[in-house]
Amino acid sequence: MKRYLTIAALVVMLACLALLSIRIHEGVKVRRAIAARISTLPDFKLRTLEGNHFVKDNLPLKHPVIFIYFTTICPYCESEISSILQHNELKNAGSLIMISRESLDVLQEYQKIERLYQENNITILWDSLGVVHRQFDVSIVPSTFIYGADGQLIKKFTGETSADIIYQALQESISERILRGSP
DSSP: OHHHHHHHHHHHHHHHHHHHHHHHHHHHHHHHHHHHHHSBOOOOEEEETTSOEEEGGGSOTTSOEEEEEOOTTOHHHHHHHHHHHTOHHHHTTSEEEEEEOSOHHHHHHHHHHOHHHHHTTEEEEEOTTSHHHHHTTOOSSSEEEEEOTTSBEEEEEESOOOHHHHHHHHHHHHHHHHHHTOO
């Protein structure tokens, strides 16, 4: 009887290990699919706080774009944005787009209170259905995505990131393009 229990325990352990390895493999596949999906700026359709549609084609051509997925109550999001607002080179390096799933009322009130965003040419967009949230696999706010003028993902940051680090990633990307001979 003891031998059968030992064999049964061994079979259960092997089954658990097999299940665990399958889950790990599936997780890796999902992460790779997401990385491939966002490696080039994907098409998206969001709304401005005025209710207008905003799509990828609304972005200025030939400029890097920094997307920050945020919430209005997140102190880390606020700290990252404050850091960016104080970094003149970064503010002028490209377009800054803030995206949130919060209600339109909350975002409109936030924009009224935070006049700095309008004064610094920061666009706040509403992800009303959470499509971009899922598309970019945002699990933590802030999540920051930097795309070059060519639409290629330069860097993704999860969690609060300083403006200096974001700017450095942009500068490294520009230097690499020059070394490759790309415009």
